[in-house]
Amino acid sequence: MTTPYHAPFIFPVQNNGLVVGGMPLTRLADRVGSTPFYAYDRRLITDRVAQLRAALPPDIHLHYAIKANPMPAVVQHMAGLVDGFDVASGGELKIVLDTTMPPGKISIAGPGKSEHELRQAAAAGIVVNIESEREMEILARVGAELGIRPKAAVRVNPDFELKSSGMKMGGGPKQFGVDAERVPELLMRMKALPVEFYGFHIFSGSQNLRAESIMEAQRKTFDLARRLAQDAPGPVRLLNLGGGFGIPYFPGEQPLDLPAVGAHLTSLMPDARRDFPQAEFVIELGRYFVGEAGIYVSRVVDRKVSRGHTFLVTDGGLHHHLAASGNFGQVIRKNYPVLVGNRVTPPAGVESATVVGPLCTPLDVLADKMDLGHAQVGDLIVVLQSGAYGLSASPQAFLGHPAPVEVLL
Numbered sequence: 182m183t184t185p186y187h188a189p190f191i192f193p194v195q196n197n198g199l200v201v202g203g204m205p206l207t208r209l210a211d212r213v214g215s216t217p218f219y220a221y222d223r224r225l226i227t228d229r230v231a232q233l234r235a236a237l238p239p240d241i242h243l244h245y246a247i248k249a250n251p252m253p254a255v256v257q258h259m260a261g262l263v264d265g266f267d268v269a270s271g272g273e274l275k276i277v278l279d280t281t282m283p284p285g286k287i288s289i290a291g292p293g294k295s296e297h298e299l300r301q302a303a304a305a306g307i308v309v310n311i312e313s314e315r316e317m318e319i320l321a322r323v324g325a326e327l328g329i330r331p332k333a334a335v336r337v338n339p340d341f342e343l344k345s346s347g348m349k350m351g352g353g354p355k356q357f358g359v360d361a362e363r364v365p366e367l368l369m370r371m372k373a374l375p376v377e378f379y380g381f382h383i384f385s386g387s388q389n390l391r392a393e394s395i396m397e398a399q400r401k402t403f404d405l406a407r408r409l410a411q412d413a414p415g416p417v418r419l420l421n422l423g424g425g426f427g428i429p430y431f432p433g434e435q436p437l438d439l440p441a442v443g444a445h446l447t448s449l450m451p452d453a454r455r456d457f458p459q460a461e462f463v464i465e466l467g468r469y470f471v472g473e474a475g476i477y478v479s480r481v482v483d484r485k486v487s488r489g490h491t492f493l494v495t496d497g498g499l500h501h502h503l504a505a506s507g508n509f510g511q512v513i514r515k516n517y518p519v520l521v522g523n524r525v526t527p528p529a530g531v532e533s534a535t536v537v538g539p540l541c542t543p544l545d546v547l548a549d550k551m552d553l554g555h556a557q558v559g560d561l562i563v564v565l566q567s568g569a570y571g572l573s574a575s576p577q578a579f580l581g582h583p584a585p586v587e588v589l590l
C-alpha cells in the first residue's frame with residue numbers, strides 16, 4: 182500500500198478515515214460546526230512532554246515558547262505540564278499571566294521591546310531577556326519607578342551557529358541578543374544598575390533535525406556561559422540553553438534522535454552543576470511540543486480539471502496556514518503532509534491533484550501535485566504537522582475570508 186502522505190501515522194485511521202481526539206474526522210467536523218478549522222490533540226501534547234522528560238536529565242527544565250501556538254486553551258494545558266513559559270510580546274505575556282505559572286518561571290525575549298512591554302514585564306515580576314543596552318537602561322528605570330528590582334537575564338548572540346537549522350537565530354550579525362564579545366561590557370554597566378542579574382539566554386536556532394548539531398551547540402553554549410559568567414554581577418540563576426528541536430515536515434526527513442540528545446546532555450550535566458551551582462537549566466521549545474499534535478482541516482468546495490490536471494479548491498488556504506503554502510521561510514516549496522481525511526487509503530486508488538485555497542493568488546497552494554485519495558466536493562482535506570506556526574503565523578486579513586475555528590480536544 183502506498184500511503185498518500187509521508188509522515189508517520191500519528192493519528193489512527195479507521196474505515197479509511199482519520200481519527201482525531203478519539204473521534205472520526207467527519208464527526209469532528211460536525212462537532213466543530215464549520216470548516217476550515219484547526220484541531221489540537223491534548224493527549225499527543227501530553228505524551229510529547231513525557232517523552233522529553235524521559236529522555237532529558239531531570240534537572241533540565243522545559244519551557245514552552247508560546248509563539249509556536251498561543252491559543253489560550255493550549256497554553257492553559259501546557260501550564261500544567263511544563264516548568265515555564267517564554268513569551269515574545271506584551272500580548273503573549275497577557276495570555277500566560279492568565280495561567281497558574283509563577284511569574285519567576287516566565288521570561289520575555291525578542292528584539293525591540295517597548296518601554297510599555299518592559300514596564301509590564303517588570304510589574305509582573307517575570308524575567309526579562311535583555312537584547313540591547315537600551316533595553317537594560319529602560320528596564321532599570323521602570324523598575325526604579327515601580328520600586329522593584331527587575332529580573333534581568335542577558336540574551337546572548339553566540340559566537341557560533343546551530344548548524345543545519347531551519348532558521349538560524351544566532352551567530353554572525355543578528356538582531357537577536359547582545360553579541361557575545363560585547364556582553365562583558367554590558368555586565369559591567371549592569372553592576373551599577375538597580376536590576377537583579379538572573380542569568381543568560383543563549384538561543385542559536387530553530388527547526389533542527391540533526392542530533393549532532395544540537396549536541397554541539399549545547400556543548401558550546403555551556404562553554405560560552407562559563408566564559409561570560411566570569412564577568413557577571415552575581416551567580417547565574419538561570420541558564421537558558423535554547424532549544425531548536427525540529428519535527429519532520431517534508432519527504433525524507435527523519436525525526437530528531439531525542440535519546441541521543443538526552444544522553445549527550447546527561448554527560449554534560451556534572452560539569453554544568455559544578456560550574457553553575459545555583460542555576461536552573463532550561464530548554465525552551467515551541468514546535469516540538471505542539472507541532473505534530475495539530476491538524477488544519479478544510480473542505481473541498483470545487484473540483485476542477487485544467488488541461489488534464491486536477492485542482493481541489495478548498496475553503497481554506499494560506500490566509501490560515503501560510504507555512505503549508507510554502508511562504509513561511511521555505512526556499513524551495515515542498516508539500517506538507519496532506520491527505521483526504523475521509524479517504525485516507527482509497528480503494529479506488531490515488532490521483533495526482535493540487536490542493537488550492539479560495540484566494541485569488543497563485544501562492545495559495547496547500548499541496549502541489551500530490552498523490553491523494555480521489556476527492557469529491559464536501560470531502561475534508563487535512564494538513565498534518567500543523568500545531569505550530571499555523572493560524573497565528575498567517576495573514577488572516579488577506580482577502581477578507583472568515584476566520585477558522587480552533588479547538589483543543
Ligand SMILES: *Cc1c(COP(=O)(O)O)cnc(C)c1O
Binds near residue numbers: 468
Ligand atoms: C521562536 C523561539 C522559540 C521556539 O522555537 P521552536 O522552533 O518553535 O522550538 C524559542 N525561543 C525563542 C527565543 C524563540 O524566538
